[in-house]
Amino acid sequence: MRKISYIKDFATWKEEFEFSIDVDIRFSEVDMFGHMNNVATFAYFEEARIKFMMHKGIFTDLSGDQVPVVGDLQCDYHKQVYFGEYLTIYVKVNSVGNSSMDIHYLGLKPNGDIAITGRGAIINMDKSTGRSAPIPDSYRKLIE
Amino acid sequence: MRKISYIKDFATWKEEFEFSIDVDIRFSEVDMFGHMNNVATFAYFEEARIKFMMHKGIFTDLSGDQVPVVGDLQCDYHKQVYFGEYLTIYVKVNSVGNSSMDIHYLGLKPNGDIAITGRGAIINMDKSTGRSAPIPDSYRKLIE
Amino acid sequence: MRKISYIKDFATWKEEFEFSIDVDIRFSEVDMFGHMNNVATFAYFEEARIKFMMHKGIFTDLSGDQVPVVGDLQCDYHKQVYFGEYLTIYVKVNSVGNSSMDIHYLGLKPNGDIAITGRGAIINMDKSTGRSAPIPDSYRKLIE
Amino acid sequence: MRKISYIKDFATWKEEFEFSIDVDIRFSEVDMFGHMNNVATFAYFEEARIKFMMHKGIFTDLSGDQVPVVGDLQCDYHKQVYFGEYLTIYVKVNSVGNSSMDIHYLGLKPNGDIAITGRGAIINMDKSTGRSAPIPDSYRKLIE
Numbered sequence: 098m099r100k101i102s103y104i105k106d107f108a109t110w111k112e113e114f115e116f117s118i119d120v121d122i123r124f125s126e127v128d129m130f131g132h133m134n135n136v137a138t139f140a141y142f143e144e145a146r147i148k149f150m151m152h153k154g155i156f157t158d159l160s161g162d163q164v165p166v167v168g169d170l171q172c173d174y175h176k177q178v179y180f181g182e183y184l185t186i187y188v189k190v191n192s193v194g195n196s197s198m199d200i201h202y203l204g205l206k207p208n209g210d211i212a213i214t215g216r217g218a219i220i221n222m223d224k225s226t227g228r229s230a231p232i233p234d235s236y237r238k239l240i241e
Numbered sequence: 242m243r244k245i246s247y248i249k250d251f252a253t254w255k256e257e258f259e260f261s262i263d264v265d266i267r268f269s270e271v272d273m274f275g276h277m278n279n280v281a282t283f284a285y286f287e288e289a290r291i292k293f294m295m296h297k298g299i300f301t302d303l304s305g306d307q308v309p310v311v312g313d314l315q316c317d318y319h320k321q322v323y324f325g326e327y328l329t330i331y332v333k334v335n336s337v338g339n340s341s342m343d344i345h346y347l348g349l350k351p352n353g354d355i356a357i358t359g360r361g362a363i364i365n366m367d368k369s370t371g372r373s374a375p376i377p378d379s380y381r382k383l384i385e
Numbered sequence: 386m387r388k389i390s391y392i393k394d395f396a397t398w399k400e401e402f403e404f405s406i407d408v409d410i411r412f413s414e415v416d417m418f419g420h421m422n423n424v425a426t427f428a429y430f431e432e433a434r435i436k437f438m439m440h441k442g443i444f445t446d447l448s449g450d451q452v453p454v455v456g457d458l459q460c461d462y463h464k465q466v467y468f469g470e471y472l473t474i475y476v477k478v479n480s481v482g483n484s485s486m487d488i489h490y491l492g493l494k495p496n497g498d499i500a501i502t503g504r505g506a507i508i509n510m511d512k513s514t515g516r517s518a519p520i521p522d523s524y525r526k527l528i529e
Numbered sequence: 530m531r532k533i534s535y536i537k538d539f540a541t542w543k544e545e546f547e548f549s550i551d552v553d554i555r556f557s558e559v560d561m562f563g564h565m566n567n568v569a570t571f572a573y574f575e576e577a578r579i580k581f582m583m584h585k586g587i588f589t590d591l592s593g594d595q596v597p598v599v600g601d602l603q604c605d606y607h608k609q610v611y612f613g614e615y616l617t618i619y620v621k622v623n624s625v626g627n628s629s630m631d632i633h634y635l636g637l638k639p640n641g642d643i644a645i646t647g648r649g650a651i652i653n654m655d656k657s658t659g660r661s662a663p664i665p666d667s668y669r670k671l672i673e
Binding site: 268269271272278280 | 556557559560566568
Binding site for chain 4: 418424427452462
């Protein structure tokens with residue numbers, strides 16, 4: 098695998114993932130060349146992230162005062178994926194800052210090949226002020 | 242605007258854009274909070290990139306031996322965008338390597354506010370070998 | 386044009402449209418054959434319908450007690466549409482029942498060719514009961 | 530269930546389905562009210578249809594002279610579906626004409642509730658002429 102700025106040591110990085118979902122590549126997510134469209138991967142990340150959060154019990158009450166907002170997103174494409182295939186998308190909190198979390202992603206093919214890797218910051222936003230707010234201690238405990 | 246790794250000096254970076262398209266935020270691209278979904282921005286980048294390539298005359302023959310493949314993609318979200326709004330998506334080639342190009346993106350609201358910025362590598366892939374191939378000199382001329 | 390069950394006389398039916406929006410066919414909405422994906426047309430209908438409702442001043446307050454719910458949808462594909470093309474999507478209220486409206490759609494190519502036609506019922510739903518509610522008289526006036 | 534024009538007797542109609550796929554409702558397919566977006570159902574139908582065709586062995590060679598083209602599509606929405614739920618989408622060939630097939634769909638919730646029903650014609654199109662062509666006898670045998 099080529100060098101990725103957000104992955105220091107791949108073996109260690111990979112070992113830290115504990116949660117994953119399987120995602121089918123849909124026909125509507127395949128481009129004119131039969132390849133998985135590169136926009137779709139961000140929907141897969143989102144799906145994995147939200148199910149991970151539900152699993153951990155964080156950001157589950159979206160009608161509350163604080164909501165998770167995406168600060169940035171990135172994806173690296175390592176292998177072509179085709180219609181009819183599926184990916185196992187792993188997700189983890191790589192680090193927690195004052196008001197944001199760095200979420201990392203790994204998408205593997207059934208044979209273990211690395212299809213995609215990615216990351217993105219989730220910011221805890223206070224709805225009333227429209228500004229970032231500290232990550233609650235209760236969330237920190239649930240994540241660790 | 243917060244510091245973005247791929248932008249050294251924002252004013253200079255912004256000035257280099259010459260091509261843009263307008264994109265409407267669709268209802269189906271709005272999430273449960275009324276915000277533009279963060280997956281949709283990558284479809285906007287794709288749309289802008291492909292129309293930019295057609296405009297420049299590069300990668301126009303997709304039935305040829307070489308096709309553009311997305312190597313990576315990233316997007317930073319600076320301001321919330323809502324249903325009913327539209328974005329002007331600027332696109333440029335920021336640098337050209339041996340077999341890839343670094344494409345940069347800027348999405349502005351009608352009032353000039355920076356909504357999103359982004360970048361991503363496009364790799365020139367040889368269909369027959371499945372490997373990267375040098376960017377043709379003819380493309381280098383058309384880009385500069 | 387072939388016979389369509391919801392269109393008695395095409396010339397009359399077409400004349401009754403007064404509102405339209407233009408929609409670009411995006412690259413991500415093109416299938417492996419370079420054709421407009423048939424799922425995308427329903428997003429175009431939705432986009433046209435919502436902008437039509439905002440234009441007419443009906444169902445504008447989605448935080449109110451009553452919300453519009455889609456009862457059914459159908460689309461007939463008359464001509465292939467390709468990436469880079471755009472469609473003008475016309476929308477009208479074809480008839481109003483007790484608690485629903487029959488919305489009709491027409492998608493034309495720039496040269497006037499009929500690309501798609503469609504229809505679907507919108508039901509006025511009461512959030513608190515989860516059941517249909519009569520279309521308010523104020524809406525009936527705004528539509529006629 | 531309300532009366533649907535393409536379903537004569539629901540019990541009989543339902544019994545004829547033999548093939549199905551499970552589809553997760555994604556977060557990006559949920560609207561501002563937390564409901565499954567009505568555009569997404571057509572992507573589910575498409576997914577089920579294509580996997581059904583692969584299962585039956587029809588229209589598997591898309592590089593051949595004849596390709597399946599969607600003539601029309603319709604969907605009736607019977608129950609709200611929410612994020613986190615999944616649907617089992619059943620698909621069958623309801624009837625075969627000279628150059629087209631009428632494909633029917635049924636989407637059930639895990640508890641057996643009918644969420645959606647639908648149908649649509651698939652036309653066998655000859656690429657070289659751009660016109661419909663007779664359904665091959667080999668396909669007729671594989672379907673029955």
